Amino acid sequence: MGNTCVGPSLSKNGFFQSVSATIWRNRSNKVDLPTSDGKATGEGTVATPPKPNTDAPQPVKIQDDEAKPAKVPEAESKPAPERPPTDQPTKPYHVNRASSVAGLQVEFVLKSKTENLKDVYSLGRKLGQGQFGTTYLCVEKATGMEYACKSILKRKLTTEEDVEDVRREIQIMHHLSGNPNVISIKEAYEDAVAVHVVMELCAGGELFDRIIQKGHYTERKAAELAKVIVGVVEACHSMGVMHRDLKPENFLFVNQMEDAPLKTIDFGLSIFFQPEIFTDVVGSPYYVAPEVLKKRYGPEADVWSAGVIAEHLSEDEIAGLKEMFKMIDTDNSGQITYEELKAGLEKFGANLKESEIYALMQAADVDNSGTIDYGEFIAATLHLNKIEREDHLFAAFSYFDKDGSGYITQDELQQACQEFGIEDVRLEDMIRDVDQDN
Template sequence: MGNTCVGPSAPSERHSFFNSVSLAVLWRPAAAAHAEPSPTPEPTPSTSSSTSSRAPDPVTIPDSEHSPHSSAAPNPNGKPKPKPKVKRVQSAGLLVGSVLKRDSERLKDLYTLGKKLGQGQFGTTYQCVEKATGKQFACKSIAKRKLVTDEDVEDVRREIQIMHHLSGHPNVVSIVGAYEDAVAVHLVMELCAGGELFDRIIQRGHYSEKAAAQLARVIIGVVEACHSLGVMHRDLKPENFLFVNQKEDAPLKAIDFGLSIFFKPDEIFSDVVGSPYYVAPEVLMKDYGCKVDVWSAGVIIYILLSGVPPFWDESEQGIFEQVLKGELDFSADPWPSISESAKDLVRKMLNRNPRKRLTAHEALCHPWVCVDGVAPDKPLDSAVLTRLKQFSAMNKLKKMALRVIAENLSEDEIAGLREMFKMLDTDNSGQITLEELKSGLKRVGANLKDSEITTLMEAARSVRSVKCHSSLCANYSR
């Protein structure tokens, strides 16, 4: 799982997406699950100069009135909305059992923690070994001091409940147990050590449309299973699919249900969640239901077949606008050589009208993804693998950048910044300027250089992972 961006490719293999995308787009947090963390990049002389040469644009703060866990999006009314009233909890006073609402055995009596696998805003994931059996698992430890609001606590409870609810599905990571002590809530789950979806494809070095259809069937199948059980994932993306092990026939499993929610038929949601490349247009319009997962799965399939996302721009706001208004492009390579059946499925999954969009069950029954379906077993253009490698490498670079920023801030600075982002927007405009950020940092005692503040703001500008609480956008998601 390399972390270095690939060098320039041949003109025929280089897609315009890679020429126009800016570093700000890359610096958007992704869920750190069971995958190995990327090593901290070595500093280069150009790093500070590139981030401090100009003042960045103001940071847009999420304005959803229904949830503190929301990300910036176009406001169709153009009017600022009042900030939600968030009830805070005294994190130091969260007693044993206060999150799980029950007594639990002590994690350290049952498991031995091993190496760190990944880290997010709320939790750190470790490899662990069950003492009684010697079996290996993954343990996500969520620090209780970071559960600042009642909503944070409820999010953890709901994530555990949803994982138990989906338990037993062959393509969903299994939860083994949940434990709580004075300092953390621990989720012990199946260890997925086979790497991310895109990395496996790249490592194989060969790829066919039939192989893409098999992966698509798994992804859509997870969506169909979730929806049949009344669960909306809301953050489907390639990083949230891991292989169980390195074997050729290893199962692919969905992970990270931190943004998932239970829903009822025809229930409408309005909090803006998800990741820019994969977010459905109705999410940005704050009026959506479960078909947002079908859209996200359609985006993943588009990338599996072409190596680039269907809607992109050099800024996150531009990506949102493309999601809302852009047209699918099936004229550029490699689409002319891809089967009409594949294009038909993608087109129907990425229909902007959710009422006309396929349901997950309908997509699963499409002839292109059916077992022994019509997907041809011919190799895809080699440019697809090249682009996929570039796209994956850029996302890893983004995660490294966010990790460098976050690891240079203390926990007190992070907590203060989270509150400051809400506090500074005194006119409810949804934006704060660089000078306001500098002033706020001084008020909370965060001693950062001007270049570091500028870097922080550039990163925060593009962060929309919803676990950043309205938001400290300077650290990565859970």
Template sequence: MDHPLKPQLEDKPPQQMLMLKDDDKPMIEDTKSLEEKAREESERRRKYNEEEAEKKKRAAGIACGNSKRKAHNVRRLMSAGLLAESVLLTKTGHLKEYYNLGSKLGHGQFGTTFVCIEKGTGEEYACKSIPKRKLESEEDVEDVRREIEIMKHLFGQPNVISIKGAYEDSVAVHMVMELCRGGELFDRIVERGHYSEKKAAHLAKVILGVVQTCHCSGVMHRDLKPENFLFVDDHEDSPLKAIDFGLSMFLIPGENFTDVVGSPYYIAPEVLNKNYGREADIWSAGVMIYVLLSGSAPFWGETEEEIFNEVLQGELDLSSDPWPQVSESGKDLIRKMLERNPKQRLTAQQVLCHPWIRDEGNAPDTPLDTTVLSRLKKFSATDKLKKMALRVIAERLSEEEIQGLRDAFKTIDSEKSGRVTFKELKGVLERFNANLDNSDINSLLQTPTDVHLEDTVDYEEFVGAIIRLKQIQDEDAKDCLDSSAKV
């Protein structure tokens, strides 16, 4: 949900910048060691988990508290991120004093990303704005602080997006970062059309280089996936950069995590078992390399539950097409990265030393089977089709009409399977387009040729996602109004 950093304008207050390029400009003082930061985070997580456990006990009637105590807790949680300057813990200027906001690039559960133009230079950046009212607990506030701190900690790494600065007002926290216009990893591969194991090995080396950089810096990414790797521009030799450190954590040697986070296809089995360390990043990177070489995920399912079951118990397929055409060295690396026992899994350094991935390694330069590109295109396009449908419907339909859409799905689901095909989805949307803009519905219905129209969608999950997205969009619109009113 990445150009060299430009110097800070002289008329900007230096304390608002998290990091600056010029050595003669002041930086925020940071005297804590990495281990101290990690230990503080560990203690915060422990206290937070204890508080959550106590709240659950009270809710279940296991423990009792007086009504005043409960009311106090509710107020504290609801206001946790709403106090001015309570997130960055320092005064900053208003974002709009220094930047003009442009088009929206995308949005996630907590924030929306815009193009922003620096007023003094005309340079374009990406601005991720996180509404403070969505930070409902101290843990949420700490997550935002940590994301900024980790990006600051990794600043200067060639394949990691750089942060320009952070701003806070009474409505939101804004992170200004490098802008990547070169597109996502898989899209670039499909667009270029020429693809070999050697090229896949080069991309894998960049990905694992980022993982090694994070691990050597005491950071675990926790959400490695193709969407979180963007090219800076359209040039053939454009740098590939890792983005989105919203789930990343500082590491204490030997410490394990228990919270289940990540993306279904890329999540490691030990994460699902709630006992994991930095080895989980290697698994996620291994899944990415598997997809780069085959065009499909190693552990597949129609629902999250099915995917998770496959991740935990499914057999790794390295024999069916196109794997017979892939080198034994490439398959050897995949096996060692997708080893379910994290203690036996390769480290990032060991992966980078593997014969297949080294610059002078043995990855062949012959083109991969054409089915890999078509599968890769389908793998990417199927997800994009779902996202496009969600966006179009959420923007255009009322809640009553969305309920009508659910009823329409049920009507065509004659077998009561709870699923509809993409072909049926297209048919419903064509008939159910009273409030859909023609250009939007046309672009939606121009299904990529490599998306199989007989692939299915769980319509309850689909409509549920539409409703969640509509809520996010409505909240984003309210945030924009609130922010404008504060300027």
């Protein structure tokens, strides 16, 4: 799948050839909320005559009269108190609009009013950041139990489709509840600012991070994890759900123990399916099936993604990539800009022209956002690493294939062995082992 994500010309860039591994990450869109300072300016407090008892009633009555010229001093003192009422409403109204669902005429995303999240839970530290919101540690006040709370900002749900996606994600989580390898939802809440999804806490970290820590799994352990991943796919499909974004980052361990249960998360792109063909392109670059990019696919796309994950479990290509991404992403935004990429290339000793860096940026930036996120970085580096290996294999094959026929004969193999001073080699056995079509 890597070759659908980046151009072949990238294989010449030594910087990216030194790395490899897994998938795109969530983006964060910063939108500043207007805030009200709430400060009283004092401009509305205008000195008035101490006790003009005979004149005080008249301004009230004069609102319907035309005798304003006779009351010029008081006409000047009246607009001043009227100014704060006209100024003050504008700020609160503006704040309320910004914190509501921008551009959508919906009263509730969840279609009904819920309890206030903060009446039931106390929010703690941030656990993760996504495109539409943030996940926090939360503690249930009544029991002291710890959970994870995914808060989805309503101002980022700019279309009716976005709203339906949130509703469907919550519905699918309830639908799949009870499966031991699917994260369980506890409850959903909504306020003026966000939709909050409270779910079980998986404190053992991502499968991706475990792979990095270990370098790779043994074949036996990799087979155990692959069985869990395939089991999740089978369970989802049997209940009419296609995940559509399976990747190591979307599998979490319940705790830090070596044999901790593995659970699937993030059903934001998931969908209920019937026997039909889907055309929308979703998923993560390195794990998405070719049929998805061709806009003609079904639930078998999940099987492809599960296979790619299983392949990576026993490989050690991924180790080190996350740290390299962090080194280049100097502002820790989760996105590599053109300037950061240029500085990173210089730091790693890659002397490229600006046009070459720009071409590299364009090829790796799959979604044309103008930046490279973690998943795009992983997809590009993995692909380039494989291209480099293939180039080396082709060069080696060409060396043995003296007559350029596309085949290596026993005589050519013997000649190459003599050139390298290799003796005592049973060429007949070697060719028989690899010559599968005889």
